[in-house]
């Protein structure tokens with residue numbers, strides 16, 4: 001089954017099951033699945049899908065930014081990997097120890113186990129994790145926290161892989177940032193941090209929230225767009 005939304009054709013699959021209500025979900029592989037009660041007719045399903053079309057497309061686009069048109073990373077020599085918005089070519093070197101560093105456009109990974117891509121992957125993942133925490137904390141503490149002196153206490157940073165958002169701020173003041181952000185330019189990370197810090201003052205996305213965001217980061221919309229583009 002499929003439907004058109006704007007210029008886009010979106011395929012979906014219907015699963016009839018013993019349940020009372022309909023549920024639409026978009027999977028990370030961009031598959032759209034509708035779970036419907038056994039006797040639902042197709043027209044009802046279609047009209048429900050149409051109503052949710054904007055939401056469905058938003059989910060698809062979200063997953064697209066993590067599922068680039070380029071194939072998934074192989075962790076082999078010559079492959080490019082992003083760090084703070086710049087692309088580095090991976091160079092795997094044999095060595096007695098394990099070490100990761102960036103040098104003149106290269107992502108140098110030294111490993112005792114040169115042929116093992118899993119080892120290279122885990123070394124790089126650990127490196128990214130460490131850098132994310134360091135860079136995000138620096139940006140928060142040195143640049144932005146002073147602008148939000150209202151709370152007078154720094155949010156605690158948690159970095160993790162998140163499927164559906166760039167960041168979030170809990171009631172307890174924990175700022176969670178998506179680990180993927182370390183691949184984006186610094187000013188895009190700023191945008192996410194500032195957005196979340198604005199939630200220290202306004203919980204929702206009302207007009208006051210955007211006024212505050214705009215006063216601190218007038219170019220936020222441009223940065224948001226840049227972020228979405230950067231991680232394709």
Ligand SMILES: [Zn+2]
Pocket residue numbers: 195196199205
């Ligand atoms: Zn928000």
